[in-house]
Amino acid sequence: xxxxxxxxxxxxxxxxxxxxxxxxxxxxxxxxxxxxxxxxxxxxxxxxxxxxxxxxxxxxxxxxxxxxxxxxxxxxxxxxxxxxxxxxxxxxxxxxxxxxxxxxxxxxxxxxxxxxxxxxxxxxxxxxxxxxxxxxxxxxxxxxxxxxxxxxxxxxxxxxxxxxxxxxxxxxxxxxxxxxxxxxxxxxxxxxxxxxxxxxxxxxxxxxxxxxxxxxxxxxxxxxxxxxxxxxxxxxxxxxxxxxxxxxxxxxxxxxxxxxxxx
Numbered sequence: 465x466x467x468x469x470x471x472x473x474x475x476x477x478x479x480x481x482x483x484x485x486x487x488x489x490x491x492x493x494x495x496x497x498x499x500x501x502x503x504x505x506x507x508x509x510x511x512x513x514x515x516x517x518x519x520x521x522x523x524x525x526x527x528x529x530x531x532x533x534x535x536x537x538x539x540x541x542x543x544x545x546x547x548x549x550x551x552x553x554x555x556x557x558x559x560x561x562x563x564x565x566x567x568x569x570x571x572x573x574x575x576x577x578x579x580x581x582x583x584x585x586x587x588x589x590x591x592x593x594x595x596x597x598x599x600x601x602x603x604x605x606x607x608x609x610x611x612x613x614x615x616x617x618x619x620x621x622x623x624x625x626x627x628x629x630x631x632x633x634x635x636x637x638x639x640x641x642x643x644x645x646x647x648x649x650x651x652x653x654x655x656x657x658x659x660x661x662x663x664x665x666x667x668x669x670x671x672x673x674x675x676x677x678x679x680x681x682x683x684x685x686x687x688x689x690x691x692x693x694x695x696x697x698x699x700x701x702x703x704x705x706x707x708x709x710x711x712x713x714x715x716x717x718x719x720x721x722x723x724x725x726x727x
Contacts, residue, residue, distance in 0.1 A: 660699065
């Protein structure tokens with residue numbers, strides 16, 4: 465009888481062991497993503513078809529539209545896991561289109577409200593343009609930006625049982641915008657902050673189904689997207705007080721007369 469393979473403790477693993485472990489996890493993740501893509505496409509398609517039924521009222525059409533949008537965001541995440549891969553150094557392909565920032569913030573609020581399972585949690589948005597009253601339209605890959613914001617907002621919703629979550633956007637310089645997602649949740653210790661973006665730790669969270677509220681694969685994807693959009697994902701946090709994630713992006717003003725993509 466062959467001896468059982470030896471299982472190494474985390475403190476016994478060499479860099480080569482970690483690399484092999486991560487490659488196995490990533491291969492399994494890609495397989496799971498492939499299996500999710502087809503049923504997700506079916507759900508989105510059925511939601512869109514049902515919304516076309518004449519007897520439906522406006523309220524039910526909005527609900528179905530929200531279902532479809534959530535499915536499309538999840539499908540994009542699945543595609544990213546398959547096509548880009550967390551271990552890949554390939555660049556993320558961007559497809560900039562005109563996008564109205566106020567509509568984007570409203571869409572994010574609508575999508576995340578169902579994630580606020582605690583009635584004592586409030587979600588607020590704010591937009592600070594170059595001048596008071598601005599309603600800016602910029603050129604940016606809206607799908608990538610939506611995915612990044614949705615990842616951060618869902619993390620905040622899981623971490624916050626009371627208080628508030630805020631999503632804000634502010635003009636920094638011509639063609640440069642800053643986004644932040646802040647919550648009044650449990651916060652993070654200095655030790656957790658130090659390992660937050662460690663790929664091995666994130667894969668461990670995913671592999672074992674950890675309830676870690678501010679971590680995992682979604683955060684690694686968010687950092688990749690922030691970099692692709694021209695910035696860097698930053699975080700400040702205090703235990704018991706909450707957490708704020710922020711990043712800046714390159715988003716030049718869209719030419720006059722450009723039709724914003726649906727947010």
